[in-house]
Amino acid sequence: MNALFGDDLLDRPRREVAPGAVHLPGWLSIEQQAWIAERFREWTAGPVPLRGAKIRGHEMSVKTVCLGWHWQPYKYTREATDVNGRRVLPFPDWMVRLGHRAVAEAYGMPASAADLYTPDTALVNFYDAEARMGMHQDRDEVSLEPVVSLSIGDSCAFRFGNTENRGRPYEDLSLESGDLFVFGGPSRLAFHGITKVFPGTAPTGCGVQNGRINITLRVTGLRDTERREPETQ
Numbered sequence: 521m522n523a524l525f526g527d528d529l530l531d532r533p534r535r536e537v538a539p540g541a542v543h544l545p546g547w548l549s550i551e552q553q554a555w556i557a558e559r560f561r562e563w564t565a566g567p568v569p570l571r572g573a574k575i576r577g578h579e580m581s582v583k584t585v586c587l588g589w590h591w592q593p594y595k596y597t598r599e600a601t602d603v604n605g606r607r608v609l610p611f612p613d614w615m616v617r618l619g620h621r622a623v624a625e626a627y628g629m630p631a632s633a634a635d636l637y638t639p640d641t642a643l644v645n646f647y648d649a650e651a652r653m654g655m656h657q658d659r660d661e662v663s664l665e666p667v668v669s670l671s672i673g674d675s676c677a678f679r680f681g682n683t684e685n686r687g688r689p690y691e692d693l694s695l696e697s698g699d700l701f702v703f704g705g706p707s708r709l710a711f712h713g714i715t716k717v718f719p720g721t722a723p724t725g726c727g728v729q730n731g732r733i734n735i736t737l738r739v740t741g742l743r744d745t746e747r748r749e750p751e752t753q
């Protein structure tokens with residue numbers, strides 16, 4: 521019943537968690553979630569596979585595949601130089617549109633203003649029941665445009681902290697399948713992490729039976745530096 525009539529959303533209103541950080545529960549419909557989960561299977565088929573990035577020699581428990589630009593600690597490149605050297609898949613147009621809508625709705629902006637938000641990379645994370653992500657800042661981007669985060673599958677405990685350090689003050693909130701979380705402005709460099717995934721909580725029909733997909737859309741602020749061949753006259 522909950523999934524059908526959205527009763528759970530009555531207990532989970534949209535909320536500004538901190539200045540510039542907005543949680544919109546149940547933002548994606550179950551059909552949109554299932555459609556994105558299908559795309560996830562295509563992205564993981566290559567050219568670059570899902571992999572745990574290595575941080576100071578330790579492989580992350582969260583597995584990631586990127587679109588547009590490939591992220592590795594602590595840089596973005598077009599080719600996955602720490603995986604197989606292949607260029608990552610392009611950033612899809614529908615994700616640019618989704619990013620516009622997300623920013624417009626989170627900040628109550630007219631759609632025309634949100635059009636200026638042009639994400640060019642997505643980090644697509646997969647969490648199994650044991651995966652966690654330690655407290656960190658998203659700071660490998662040159663741009664300080666907002667980060668748009670979408671969740672599909674199992675629920676998790678998301679810790680959203682302050683911009684100074686990994687410790688308190690922070691708030692623990694639950695991110696569930698279909699939720700949108702946008703953090704920008706004064707919260708853009710807030711520390712955040714995933715402390716737990718709750719197995720068996722993915723709603724029927726979301727396209728993920730076990731585990732959690734998280735997609736963060738970002739603006740790298742980078743430009744390709746390789747010189748193009750001059751056009752022949």
Ligand SMILES: O=C(O)CCC(=O)C(=O)O
Binds near residue numbers: 643653669678714
């Ligand atoms: O899984 C999440 O909700 C957060 C992911 C994240 O913080 C990141 O990819 O940098």
Ligand SMILES: [Fe+2]
Binds near residue numbers: 658
């Ligand atoms: Fe992050």
